Amino acid sequence: MGAISLKGVGKVYDGGITAVRAVDLQIGDGEFVVFVGPSGCGKSTLLRMIAGLEAITTGEVQIGGKRVNELPARDRDIAMVFQSYALYPQMTVRENISFALELRNLPKSEIVARVDEAARILDLAGLLDRKPAQLSGGQRQRVAMGRAIVRHPKAFLLDEPLSNLDAKLRVQLRAELGRLHERLGVTTIHVTHDQVEAMTLGSRVAVFSEGRLMQYDTPRALYHSPANLFVASFIGSPAMNLIAAIWADGGVRIGPLLLDVRPRDKARTPGPGTPVILGVRPEHLRWLPPGSDGTIPARVELVERLEPESYVMAMPTCSDLRVLGPEDTAAGSGSGKGVPLILRCPADELPTPKAEISVLPDPGRAHLFDPFSGEVI
Numbered sequence: 001m002g003a004i005s006l007k008g009v010g011k012v013y014d015g016g017i018t019a020v021r022a023v024d025l026q027i028g029d030g031e032f033v034v035f036v037g038p039s040g041c042g043k044s045t046l047l048r049m050i051a052g053l054e055a056i057t058t059g060e061v062q063i064g065g066k067r068v069n070e071l072p073a074r075d076r077d078i079a080m081v082f083q084s085y086a087l088y089p090q091m092t093v094r095e096n097i098s099f100a101l102e103l104r105n106l107p108k109s110e111i112v113a114r115v116d117e118a119a120r121i122l123d124l125a126g127l128l129d130r131k132p133a134q135l136s137g138g139q140r141q142r143v144a145m146g147r148a149i150v151r152h153p154k155a156f157l158l159d160e161p162l163s164n165l166d167a168k169l170r171v172q173l174r175a176e177l178g179r180l181h182e183r184l185g186v187t188t189i190h191v192t193h194d195q196v197e198a199m200t201l202g203s204r205v206a207v208f209s210e211g212r213l214m215q216y217d218t219p220r221a222l223y224h225s226p227a228n229l230f231v232a233s234f235i236g237s238p239a240m241n242l243i244a245a246i247w248a249d250g251g252v253r254i255g256p257l258l259l260d261v262r263p264r265d266k267a268r269t270p271g272p273g274t275p276v277i278l279g280v281r282p283e284h285l286r287w288l289p290p291g292s293d294g295t296i297p298a299r300v301e302l303v304e305r306l307e308p309e310s311y312v313m314a315m316p317t318c319s320d321l322r323v324l325g326p327e328d329t330a331a332g333s334g335s336g337k338g339v340p341l342i343l344r345c346p347a348d349e350l351p352t353p354k355a356e357i358s359v360l361p362d363p364g365r366a367h368l369f370d371p372f373s374g375e376v377i
Helices: 043-051 093-103 108-121 137-149 167-184 195-201 219-224 229-234 326-331
Strands: 004-013 017-027 032-036 058-063 078-081 155-159 187-192 204-209 212-217 241-248 251-254 257-259 275-280 285-288 296-304 309-316 341-346 356-361 367-369
Touching: 004 043, 017 043, 017 058, 017 212, 032 043, 032 195, 043 058, 043 078, 043 155, 043 187, 043 204, 078 137, 093 108, 093 137, 108 137, 137 167, 167 195, 187 195, 195 219, 204 219, 204 229, 212 219, 212 229, 229 241, 229 275, 229 367, 241 341, 251 275, 285 341, 309 356
Parallel strands: 032 187, 032 204, 078 155, 155 187
Antiparallel strands: 004 017, 004 058, 204 212, 241 251, 241 275, 251 257, 275 367, 285 356, 296 309, 296 356, 309 341
């Protein structure tokens, strides 16, 4: 069994620098989980603690129901794939893949069978006699995966394995990783800073910031039901629009509008006049002709033409409405100069740059956040 359990796992380096803060996480046997977050958020450190490459300061790690805190990496029955491939340049592909099996003194026939099986799965059969220098980046990464596969481990730990590849190859290998997991069914943890990679690969995704687990859920839940401002602004491209607002009887007031937006948790309904932050995804904003009733007046600053959808950046022209930027939301305030609203629109239904328009939010798809704690309301 390859289930992985983290209970209050933390990491504090010399000098009191905290890299990971009391993470609780349950990963089921055969599940594909992605750790995602900005650089320095602690996701790779946490992966290395699971692997046994970093000492655990607090908490407990279990693999297959067994506590492994004191076990060295070689005894945890996991296989790790690194960003740098870590192949032996003097060895052939076959020798690289079989090296760990030879150290275990497995029978020669079993080694050959396992290597041939991995080569077939990863489309490496015609490359077994080549050396790493004769391979492309994508082929080298498949060799690194093959070296992990032949061990038949309880779990795969992948530390940004696609980061060194160009965009087209990343997409190709991302799909291959997904198919490989479906075929092997081995518990997998994949670390990345790329949210698209996270959302397309993971059955569940753990979002980290500053060493804290911010939310652990399905990709769909992270996008449509973020637990806090960090997840709301980190997940999704372009990011969610965040607007300074006031809770009023019957809804939320932003500038001239009173929107019928309801808290997710009725028990946390704010009192009248309480500041809140309204979050709206770009696809949940529509543009209409200027002067339309019940809308936000705005001026188009930029149109990014893409197919099949494009993006419109529109600055509100009413003085009492402010769209918040990262600095504002981090401080729980709207003291900055404000940023434009971003709308996702069909490419054949775009306003012209500098045009005056009206922007209509969909209140049924909006989110409310506490501007001080950052938690969803």
